[in-house]
Amino acid sequence: MAWVLKFFVSSVGRKLLMAGTGLCFVLFLTTHLAGNLLLYRGGDVFNAYAARLHSLGPLLTIFELGLLALALVHVVFGLWLFYENDRARPVKYAVKKSGGGQTWGSATMPYTGVLMLAFVIYHLIRFHFVDKTNIPIYEIVKAAFQNSFEVALYVAAMGVVALHVSHGFWSAFQTLGAHHTKYTPIIKAAGLIFSMVVGIGFGFIPIYMRLL
Amino acid sequence: MKKSISLTLKVWRQAGSTEKGSFETYAVKDISTDMSFLEMLDVLNEDLTREGKPPIAFDHDCREGICGMCGAVVNGRPHGPEKGTTLCQLHMRHFSDNDELVIEPWRSRAFPVVKDLVVDRSPLERIIIAGGYISVNTGSAPEANSLPVPQEAAEKAMDAAACIGCGACVAACPNGSAMLFTSAKISHLALLPQGRPEAARRAIGMVQEMDRLGFGNCSNITECQVECPKEVSISNIARLNREFMKAWLAADEK
Numbered sequence: 001m002a003w004v005l006k007f008f009v010s011s012v013g014r015k016l017l018m019a020g021t022g023l024c025f026v027l028f029l030t031t032h033l034a035g036n037l038l039l040y041r042g043g044d045v046f047n048a049y050a051a052r053l054h055s056l057g058p059l060l061t062i063f064e065l066g067l068l069a070l071a072l073v074h075v076v077f078g079l080w081l082f083y084e085n086d087r088a089r090p091v092k093y094a095v096k097k098s099g100g101g102q103t104w105g106s107a108t109m110p111y112t113g114v115l116m117l118a119f120v121i122y123h124l125i126r127f128h129f130v131d132k133t134n135i136p137i138y139e140i141v142k143a144a145f146q147n148s149f150e151v152a153l154y155v156a157a158m159g160v161v162a163l164h165v166s167h168g169f170w171s172a173f174q175t176l177g178a179h180h181t182k183y184t185p186i187i188k189a190a191g192l193i194f195s196m197v198v199g200i201g202f203g204f205i206p207i208y209m210r211l212l
Numbered sequence: 213m214k215k216s217i218s219l220t221l222k223v224w225r226q227a228g229s230t231e232k233g234s235f236e237t238y239a240v241k242d243i244s245t246d247m248s249f250l251e252m253l254d255v256l257n258e259d260l261t262r263e264g265k266p267p268i269a270f271d272h273d274c275r276e277g278i279c280g281m282c283g284a285v286v287n288g289r290p291h292g293p294e295k296g297t298t299l300c301q302l303h304m305r306h307f308s309d310n311d312e313l314v315i316e317p318w319r320s321r322a323f324p325v326v327k328d329l330v331v332d333r334s335p336l337e338r339i340i341i342a343g344g345y346i347s348v349n350t351g352s353a354p355e356a357n358s359l360p361v362p363q364e365a366a367e368k369a370m371d372a373a374a375c376i377g378c379g380a381c382v383a384a385c386p387n388g389s390a391m392l393f394t395s396a397k398i399s400h401l402a403l404l405p406q407g408r409p410e411a412a413r414r415a416i417g418m419v420q421e422m423d424r425l426g427f428g429n430c431s432n433i434t435e436c437q438v439e440c441p442k443e444v445s446i447s448n449i450a451r452l453n454r455e456f457m458k459a460w461l462a463a464d465e466k
């Protein structure tokens with residue numbers, strides 16, 4: 001069994017864990033966005049959706065614990081890679097210019113990652129670990145987004161998510177060994193479209209709720 | 213068109229690997245635009261020698277862009293600003309009169325500075341020793357048609373084998389990763405029938421050695437591929453990832 005450990009602590013093995021967990025988050029973001037878009041259909045529909053979701057009971061708990069485990073792996077391994085990458089160049093360049101390979105997304109992965117972690121913790125405290133016994137979730141969300149600062153924070157956070165995924169999506173496929181003259185351009189385009197859908201899709205909800 | 217230019221150079225000077233280094237500023241005048249970058253440094257070194265000062269140490273050998281010995285970061289770009297060009301093949305016509313050039317050695321934990329612009333790139337050699345070869349008994353050459361190689365595989369293997377091991381990929385990578393180098397060496401053998409028998413051992417051995425030497429990890433930023441003087445593609449990195457997965461998950465190799 002030692003080989004399993006050796007595999008997952010190697011540079012490529014750790015990258016594979018980043019790619020696998022990252023793609024799981026892509027799936028999560030898709031379902032989360034689909035659910036949240038119901039906010040546009042008003043309180044009754046959204047509260048009914050939330051009730052249905054919570055009626056899953058233990059199944060939902062299993063999914064939540066699964067997400068937590070994925071997040072732990074992604075964050076711990078991401079920070080470990082970042083620490084090593086930083087150490088790999090102890091003396092920095094006096095002048096460093098990009099030759100055109102890097103993008104805003106790829107150049108900022110660890111930073112957007114840490115910002116997202118901070119946001120996720122805040123987000124969970126705000127809407128997950130909140131007392132919902134007397135007010136339905138729709139009202140909590142609506143009340144939160146009456147505050148312009150809160151709206152701005154959410155919009156900015158969604159920009160950060162879009163930036164992270166704009167590189168992460170394609171990068172995960174490359175890490176998994178999928179590089180092809182025909183498919184790589186399609187995967188890259190799909191990643192950009194997905195990150196824009198996520199950024200705009202989530203980002204407009206707080207603005208809409210504020211204007212309501 | 214002006215045939216000669218004058219430049220201000222800020223060059224990293226470091227007497228030895230344990231010494232502290234710093235930038236020194238030099239003015240070079242009347243540099244023919246037909247000169248290569250290294251010839252321009254030769255001119256400066258002759259001046260320095262005449263003045264009784266130590267010349268700037270830099271690596272070079274073939275000066276034809278094929279040996280992989282030369283290389284420095286010029287204004288933030290490994291091997292300078294031209295695409296697909298080694299420093300020895302970079303000509304001064306690509307610069308303008310009165311340009312200011314900052315010249316630094318490759319920066320990597322795995323490549324300690326030996327002197328000035330010379331770094332120790334033997335870690336790349338260690339990666340090769342860990343598996344970048346095939347084991348065959350020598351003797352008379354086998355009949356060429358006994359091992360058919362598809363044209364496409366031969367082309368891809370040749371593209372990967374174009375790597376001259378200069379280390380520009382490591383220098384260019386924001387993470388200081390040696391994945392482009394390692395992937396080129398794994399690929400050019402993995403694509404050919406002669407390389408298949410040892411493919412699993414090679415993939416695991418070379419990646420583990422690369423990790424051990426203190427290089428960073430690949431984040432698919434692709435700065436390596438745009439700075440590579442031989443334009444080696446990151447499709448080789450994806451192939452390395454596939455070979456590595458196959459080796460761990462399917463082969464008996466541990």
Ligand code: HEM
Nearest residue numbers: 018019022025078109110113114117168169171172175431
């Ligand atoms: C919704 C949340 C997230 C999603 C959808 C996501 C998605 C991804 C994806 C798909 C990758 C590409 C993997 C690869 O290059 O093979 C990635 C990489 C990365 N993620 Fe995330 N991620 C999320 C949260 C985070 C958080 C909270 C951190 C905090 C530290 C983080 C840090 C990183 C880093 C540093 C990388 C680059 C690793 C490397 O290539 O060396 N991510 N992410």
Ligand code: FES
Nearest residue numbers: 273275280282300
């Ligand atoms: S000196 Fe041989 S490649 Fe530049």
